[in-house]
Amino acid sequence: MGGEDSTPRKQAFPQSQMKYKFKILLLIVLTNLLTFYIFTGNNSYSSFQNPISRISQLSGGGACDSAAAALILKLNATIDELAASRSEISQLRKQLKSSHSQTEELINELSQLNAAVERAAAVSDKQPTATKFTFDNLLDDVSDEAKFAVGPHKLPLGYNPRMGSDEIYFSVGGGCLNHKEDLQKYMSYQIGGECPVDDSLSQTLMLMGCEPLPRRRCHPKSPANYVEPNPLPKSLWATPPDTSIIWDPYTCKNYTCLTNRRKTPGIYDCKDCFELDGREKTRWLYDNGGLDYGIDQVLEMKPRGTIRIGLDIGGGSGSFAARMKERNVTIVTTSMNFDGPFNSFISSRGLISMHVSVSQRFPFFENTLDIVHSMHVLSNWIPDTMLEFTLYDIYRVLRPGGLFWLDRFFCFGEQLNSTYVPMFDRVGFRKLRWNTGMKVDRGLDKNEWYFSALLEKPMT
Numbered sequence: 001m002g003g004e005d006s007t008p009r010k011q012a013f014p015q016s017q018m019k020y021k022f023k024i025l026l027l028i029v030l031t032n033l034l035t036f037y038i039f040t041g042n043n044s045y046s047s048f049q050n051p052i053s054r055i056s057q058l059s060g061g062g063a064c065d066s067a068a069a070a071l072i073l074k075l076n077a078t079i080d081e082l083a084a085s086r087s088e089i090s091q092l093r094k095q096l097k098s099s100h101s102q103t104e105e106l107i108n109e110l111s112q113l114n115a116a117v118e119r120a121a122a123v124s125d126k127q128p129t130a131t132k133f134t135f136d137n138l139l140d141d142v143s144d145e146a147k148f149a150v151g152p153h154k155l156p157l158g159y160n161p162r163m164g165s166d167e168i169y170f171s172v173g174g175g176c177l178n179h180k181e182d183l184q185k186y187m188s189y190q191i192g193g194e195c196p197v198d199d200s201l202s203q204t205l206m207l208m209g210c211e212p213l214p215r216r217r218c219h220p221k222s223p224a225n226y227v228e229p230n231p232l233p234k235s236l237w238a239t240p241p242d243t244s245i246i247w248d249p250y251t252c253k254n255y256t257c258l259t260n261r262r263k264t265p266g267i268y269d270c271k272d273c274f275e276l277d278g279r280e281k282t283r284w285l286y287d288n289g290g291l292d293y294g295i296d297q298v299l300e301m302k303p304r305g306t307i308r309i310g311l312d313i314g315g316g317s318g319s320f321a322a323r324m325k326e327r328n329v330t331i332v333t334t335s336m337n338f339d340g341p342f343n344s345f346i347s348s349r350g351l352i353s354m355h356v357s358v359s360q361r362f363p364f365f366e367n368t369l370d371i372v373h374s375m376h377v378l379s380n381w382i383p384d385t386m387l388e389f390t391l392y393d394i395y396r397v398l399r400p401g402g403l404f405w406l407d408r409f410f411c412f413g414e415q416l417n418s419t420y421v422p423m424f425d426r427v428g429f430r431k432l433r434w435n436t437g438m439k440v441d442r443g444l445d446k447n448e449w450y451f452s453a454l455l456e457k458p459m460t
Helices: 002-040 066-126 144-150 174-178 180-186 199-207 255-263 295-299 319-325 342-348 384-397 413-427
Strands: 309-313 330-334 352-354 369-375 398-412 430-439 448-456
Touching: 174 180, 180 199, 309 319, 319 330, 342 352, 369 384, 384 398, 384 413, 398 413, 413 448
Parallel strands: 309 330, 309 369, 330 352, 369 398
Antiparallel strands: 398 448, 430 448
16 A cells, blocks of 8 residues: 555655745746836835736636735735835825925024124124223223322232232222313322312312222412411301411302301302301200201210210201210211312311212211211202112111211102102111101292101111
């Protein structure tokens, strides 16, 4: 039996082998056709107008059996997947093209921005002085003497660790360099000679922020026929001799002219201040319970003898300091010389005068003064922000428990509660007295007011 069965198997093997080879050959041919179609078609994957055709079933069936049919089905499935992939690739190409376009636009905008920055940098490099100033640049247009009086000077011993520098500067108001022409005039003199009598110019510079003024290397003009001053306490209420000062800067040329100003029309600063036998003689002696406070009543607000030193801001001819001097209280009086020798007059009375404006920081250390007084000078003519800085500076120099006597502050009715009451509250004084009164000499319709206050710096 074994011999009979072996013969048919030998005949079937070559037939089966032929079918297998035919399948392989058919697969190779179809694969090559598919590859040829793909690579000989449109190279751009963005165009698929001729999609790959599916392969039909082979007819005849003699050479292909069910295995070949299955292979064709698999090829058709592959073709379908390839067509779907080519469609996805097309969509991705479109998205990529859109993204590429947006990227090019962004790059173009960035290029324009970079060009603008480079142009701005080029302009800045060409004009460095427009943004880079040094102190030497500010002194370019002034005389050598002004540079010596304003500019830095090398320390002979070199670097000083306390100063953090090897240079030292004079203390000069920043406004000086905003008015170089006037500064030039002020610094024009013969070194070692007599200074020009230019009180008006110097005071104008001070009021424009050139304060303190630069020092000068010249001698002020001395009064002719100068005589010794009156001794204390007589000097407090005696008009000094006319030979005690230089009258060149002023309209009046003697004290008689100054005391008679009260009788003449016109507006003058502190019109009757120089008449010591007039209203000045009775100022602050009486307390009317309203706007006018008495010195003795104010001093009684503190333990006896604890009010010793203080400041009078814009003290006119110095009468407040004179009254305080009689009570063993030393007062420094600040004043300007508005067409009158106020500082010279104060000093002739044996009192301390200081020629500074209300704009300058008070030259006292913090927590040192027992009392600060101001009459009329502090009022609504001062810009609000500047006034608030001044009030904080008064607070600074007063010791804890020190008194600020604000004497007849002028303002309009609408300013009183909306501006000044909140401002004084912000500074932090404690109110001991606060009195208001309407100014009626120009009519009620003007709505003009005064207020006086006695304020205390808190102890803690």
